[in-house]
Amino acid sequence: MVSLLDKLKQTVGQEVIFQAPDEMGRSTLRQYALAIGDFNMLYLDAEFANAHGLRDAMAPPTLICDTWQYIDSDMDDRGGLVGRGILGELNGLRAGNEYEFFQPIHPDDVITAHWRVKDVYERAGRTGSLVFQVIEATFYNQREELLARNTETMFYRPEA
Amino acid sequence: MSVQVRDFGGIHVGDELTPIVKEIGMARMMAYGAATWDFVRLHYDADYVREMGFDAPFVDGQMIGGFLTQLVQDWAGPDAFLRKLSFRNRVMVYPGDSLTCRGVVIDISTTEEGGMVECNLWVDNQRNEKVVAPSVALIRFPLKADK
Numbered sequence: 001m002v003s004l005l006d007k008l009k010q011t012v013g014q015e016v017i018f019q020a021p022d023e024m025g026r027s028t029l030r031q032y033a034l035a036i037g038d039f040n041m042l043y044l045d046a047e048f049a050n051a052h053g054l055r056d057a058m059a060p061p062t063l064i065c066d067t068w069q070y071i072d073s074d075m076d077d078r079g080g081l082v083g084r085g086i087l088g089e090l091n092g093l094r095a096g097n098e099y100e101f102f103q104p105i106h107p108d109d110v111i112t113a114h115w116r117v118k119d120v121y122e123r124a125g126r127t128g129s130l131v132f133q134v135i136e137a138t139f140y141n142q143r144e145e146l147l148a149r150n151t152e153t154m155f156y157r158p159e160a
Numbered sequence: 161m162s163v164q165v166r167d168f169g170g171i172h173v174g175d176e177l178t179p180i181v182k183e184i185g186m187a188r189m190m191a192y193g194a195a196t197w198d199f200v201r202l203h204y205d206a207d208y209v210r211e212m213g214f215d216a217p218f219v220d221g222q223m224i225g226g227f228l229t230q231l232v233q234d235w236a237g238p239d240a241f242l243r244k245l246s247f248r249n250r251v252m253v254y255p256g257d258s259l260t261c262r263g264v265v266i267d268i269s270t271t272e273e274g275g276m277v278e279c280n281l282w283v284d285n286q287r288n289e290k291v292v293a294p295s296v297a298l299i300r301f302p303l304k305a306d307k
Contacts (some may be wrong), residue, residue, distance in 0.1 A: 031191075035191040036192070036223070037182065040234070048238070061245075063195075065222065066225070067198075078201060079199035081197065096249055099225065101241070
């Protein structure tokens with residue numbers, strides 16, 4: 001039987017690229033702002049954004065790092081989008097994230113997302129051994145401009 | 161609605177960011193899942209969650225990143241741009257929790273990119289447990305000549 005650690009190690013170096021079928025969309029920005037409860041006018045009001053040097057309203061920065069809107073697929077029994085591929089095969093818990101934002105994202109941006117498994121390792125935790133998986137997602141728009149990078153660390157409990 | 165525009169020259173190491181409090185409810189958790197196209201049942205389906213060995217549906221950890229961004233952007237003002245944000249999730253967040261997000265300026269520098277301000281951030285729940293820590297934000301401000 002393949003251990004969880006070995007199974008996860010096989011994912012290191014694997015990359016999945018997603019091309020959004022459409023633009024980010026203005027209502028997407030408003031919906032995320034509502035979900036967070038953050039009604040910053042930079043996200044909601046193009047004129048206000050213009051007055052502060054932006055060409056249009058900008059997306060709340062973390063939206064791009066957590067949305068799956070660029071995947072065009074149905075969902076599975078767990079509620080995950082089937083199209084996530086290797087990213088959806090395992091249910092890890094979140095240890096943390098590192099975000100880097102290079103420029104504001106606007107409603108007319110069309111996203112390409114590159115997801116790559118960077119590392120898998122085992123560490124002793126307070127309640128036993130844990131397996132960590134480090135995944136990097138890099139986001140571009142239709143002009144191939146670098147928008148943001150999200151490095152996230154998930155953890156799993158190996159089988160007893 | 162008045163909006164504070166913060167001047168880079170007026171920021172000092174040790175300045176505290178204005179805290180924000182976020183009340184967590186199931187409706188907001190479901191709204192977050194919908195807004196991110198993340199329909200994973202761990203965040204709203206109590207029966208499923210118990211089958212998976214958890215006590216109750218819990219918050220998507222990246223939602224805390226959204227709250228920290230609000231903390232930073234509200235304090236920094238609309239001319240500032242969040243360049244980096246990192247955080248470690250320590251404690252799960254459940255419906256009914258009340259989260260207080262705080263921060264303090266730890267470094268200030270001037271670079272070719274602009275005026276850079278680094279802050280330590282953290283999030284406590286109503287039991288004074290550290291939900292997120294450590295967390296670091298790097299914020300870019302326009303320099304006077306940029307305006």
